[in-house]
Amino acid sequence: MLKEILLSTLTGAVVGFVFAFFKLPIPAPTAIQGIMGIVGIFLGYQLYRMFF
Template sequence: MNLSLVVLATMTGVFTGVAFGLLDVPIPAPPNLAGVMGIAGILVGYRLVEHFDVGVSLHSLFGI
């Protein structure tokens, strides 16, 4: 994992959050811990599929 990419993504998120707060616009993210954990769960599930190399290609499934 590239640490500079993580830092850049975090800074972008913080600046975007500040902009949303200053403009009094609701953020397009879950407002509580349960929602954040749901997003973290999606990421963990995605990484598990990659790790175990399982999944279905929609291209091959539909013959594209």
């Protein structure tokens, strides 16, 4: 699991670097509300998997 987290973080950093290099808008939410929305989606998915 730690390997997946590290690979995901590294991949995100590389994608962010590439977008910044080409002066493109970042492909991720820039506000805490957007980030928390993603966390909520993940938590909802995990809850469903726990009960069904």
